[in-house]
Amino acid sequence: MSxxxxVILAILFxxxxxxxxxLGSSGSGQVEEEKKDRAGKEPGVQDVLVEDPVCHTLxxxxxxxxxxxxxxxxxxxxxxxCDRFIEGGETPRDDV
Ligand SMILES: [Zn+2]
Structure with missing residues (x-):
């Protein structure tokens, strides 16, 4: 026997x-990956810049x-x- x-028998087997x-396990081995829609959650919100009232960073x-x-x-x-804002108790007057 060569x-x-x-090898061929092994491959066929x-x-x-x-x-x-x-056939036995109909797709039970599939790994479900959670694809989170980053854009679909809050449309348009991502681009909004807000100003930090303490250090004025956008x-x-x-x-x-x-x-x-x-x-x-x-x-x-x-x-x-945030902590500094709470401790300071200073509420800036600029209404945005
Ligand atoms: Zn800040």
Whole structure:
């Protein structure tokens, strides 16, 4: 018996095995990947820049740290600025 025939037999056996498995488990091996629609969530919001009232940095609103105070929402570049804003208690007058 030549080694080539053994290899062919092995391959045929492997293909048959794969086919049987494929029929048995109908697509259960599929890995579901969660595709998050970044653009579909809040259209148009990503481009909005907001100003940090503490350090006056402009940051994209979806990245900003939010603080709701007296019915108004403030946006900060970081939690540090948010803390400073709360500690300082200074409410800027510029209504945007
Ligand atoms: Zn800041």
């Amino acid at each position: 080694p080539v025939r053994l 492997y293909i048959g095995y794969r086919m049987l498995r494929g 940051i994209p609103r979806h990245q900003a740290v939010r603080l709701r105070q007296q019915g108004k929402t403030w946006y900060f570049c970081s939690e540090d600025c």
